Amino acid sequence: MKLTLKIWRQKSNSSKGEFKTYIHDHVSPDMSFLEMLDVLNEGLVKKGEEPVHFDHDCREGICGMCSLYINGRPHGPLQTTTCQLHMRSFKDGETITIEPWRAAAFPVVKDLVVDRSAFDRIQQAGGYVSVNTGGVPDGNAIPIAKKIADEAMDAAACIGCGACVAACKNASAMLFVSAKVSQYALLPQGQPESKERVDKMVAQMDDEGFGACTNTKACEAECPKSIKITNIARMNREYYSSMFTNYEVTVSGGGD
Amino acid sequence: MALTGLFLITFLIIHCTINAMIFLNDGGVTFSHWGHFMGTNPVIRTLEIGLVAGFLIHIFQGLLLIKKNRDSRPVRYQVVAPAPNSTWYSRSMGLLGTLLLLFLIMHTAHFWIPNRANQFATGEELNLYQMMLSIFADPLIVALYVLGCISLAWHLLHGFWSAFQTLGLNHQRYNAIIHFVGTTFAIVVPLIFALMPIAIYLNWVN
Numbered sequence: 001m002k003l004t005l006k007i008w009r010q011k012s013n014s015s016k017g018e019f020k021t022y023i024h025d026h027v028s029p030d031m032s033f034l035e036m037l038d039v040l041n042e043g044l045v046k047k048g049e050e051p052v053h054f055d056h057d058c059r060e061g062i063c064g065m066c067s068l069y070i071n072g073r074p075h076g077p078l079q080t081t082t083c084q085l086h087m088r089s090f091k092d093g094e095t096i097t098i099e100p101w102r103a104a105a106f107p108v109v110k111d112l113v114v115d116r117s118a119f120d121r122i123q124q125a126g127g128y129v130s131v132n133t134g135g136v137p138d139g140n141a142i143p144i145a146k147k148i149a150d151e152a153m154d155a156a157a158c159i160g161c162g163a164c165v166a167a168c169k170n171a172s173a174m175l176f177v178s179a180k181v182s183q184y185a186l187l188p189q190g191q192p193e194s195k196e197r198v199d200k201m202v203a204q205m206d207d208e209g210f211g212a213c214t215n216t217k218a219c220e221a222e223c224p225k226s227i228k229i230t231n232i233a234r235m236n237r238e239y240y241s242s243m244f245t246n247y248e249v250t251v252s253g254g255g256d
Numbered sequence: 257m258a259l260t261g262l263f264l265i266t267f268l269i270i271h272c273t274i275n276a277m278i279f280l281n282d283g284g285v286t287f288s289h290w291g292h293f294m295g296t297n298p299v300i301r302t303l304e305i306g307l308v309a310g311f312l313i314h315i316f317q318g319l320l321l322i323k324k325n326r327d328s329r330p331v332r333y334q335v336v337a338p339a340p341n342s343t344w345y346s347r348s349m350g351l352l353g354t355l356l357l358l359f360l361i362m363h364t365a366h367f368w369i370p371n372r373a374n375q376f377a378t379g380e381e382l383n384l385y386q387m388m389l390s391i392f393a394d395p396l397i398v399a400l401y402v403l404g405c406i407s408l409a410w411h412l413l414h415g416f417w418s419a420f421q422t423l424g425l426n427h428q429r430y431n432a433i434i435h436f437v438g439t440t441f442a443i444v445v446p447l448i449f450a451l452m453p454i455a456i457y458l459n460w461v462n
Contacts, residue, residue, distance in 0.1 A: 105328070171325070171329040216342040216343070217341070239424075
């Protein structure tokens with residue numbers, strides 16, 4: 001296969017980026033998208049040019065590290081991660097435009113690499129259980145319906161790749177945050193801190209400069225882990241419930 | 257957006273029902289009766305202030321939302337292909353809303369503003385039925401009204417269920433009925449509205 005690649009090149013966050021066109025004629029349809037870029041980079045290194053920087057790690061579709069906005073869609077034309085996308089999904093002679101995720105909250109680090117630590121900070125704001133839960137409980141000791149456990153597991157499948165933000169016309173992170181809120185909101189272990197959690201995570205999300213949800217469902221359609229927008233509605237419910245019933249706690253220190 | 261949107265939807269139901277009285281074709285007797293009630297009843301007139309506020313808040317919230325969402329992506333994509341992941345009208349609520357605002361300015365300038373202005377000046381109501389007959393004699397106005405109704409239909413097609421989703425009302429058992437009612441509402445109400453200028457222009461109602 002022979003491809004024309006239009007790739008976003010940007011030296012650093014502060015410098016101005018631009019598209020550069022590369023002709024790539026050593027592409028096999030069996031290559032994954034990232035392997036195709038590896039071969040391109042090998043050629044660039046041999047020529048003494050700066051290779052194209054892009055994020056990747058496990059290459060098994062489970063770590064959420066790879067990104068890339070390919071031909072106008074996050075992770076390319078299939079609903080999967082970029083590492084699981086193969087060149088057979090493209091036509092011989094096709095021109096492929098590769099851009100980084102675009103969002104105010106995801107600044108470009110270099111070329112196609114963006115800084116997604118905004119997601120980490122949202123998670124740190126409340127996406128955890130801090131109560132001491134003791135040792136591992138016996139199997140089935142915590143009463144929970146199978147379908148609720150499944151629903152929580154589906155939400156927990158989110159790998160935090162940021163495709164939802166990239167796909168959203170508003171660069172909104174609602175799908176990510178709602179998945180992280182849901183995985184606790186559905187389970188008994190998450191209940192003690194549920195109101196505080198949604199408050200803090202939503203506040204952090206707004207602080208990071210993500211947009212607001214207008215329910216276009218683009219995130220759900222592009223999410224490689226099929227996270228559903230029912231999570232967004234659940235987070236909205238949690239948020240309103242917290243808004244009306246959560247009480248302010250003033251920390252006086254020492255518990256007295 | 258969701259709360260004001262649903263509030264405006266309830267207004268549409270009343271507006272549409274009363275205006276549909278022209279289809280009785282009784283020379284506007286029933287229509288004028290209810291028009292008189294809506295124009296003079298003190299309770300309705302008080303609610304009208306809420307309605308104007310509802311429109312203004314909905315518009316203002318919309319503008320704030322567009323501003324926030326634009327700011328959250330300062331560098332745009334070179335290539336976007338959103339067609340496979342979302343519908344064009346769900347992505348175009350701002351545009352459809354702007355078209356509706358333009359329509360609303362024209363529409364209130366035709367009926368509501370002159371009528372209320374006259375009520376304030378003389379205490380008398382204008383004959384809205386006669387005004388409809390004369391205004392809808394112009395094919396250009398009829399076409400603009402139909403375009404307004406088409407914008408309304410697309411706006412509602414996304415807006416109705418979207419309001420429920422924003423309020424957290426998403427439930428496997430009720431999603432189908434919310435979507436069904438929303439789609440039906442988005443087709444039926446604008447259709448009835450669009451038929452009004454058409455019927456008058458074609459002399460079905462006179």
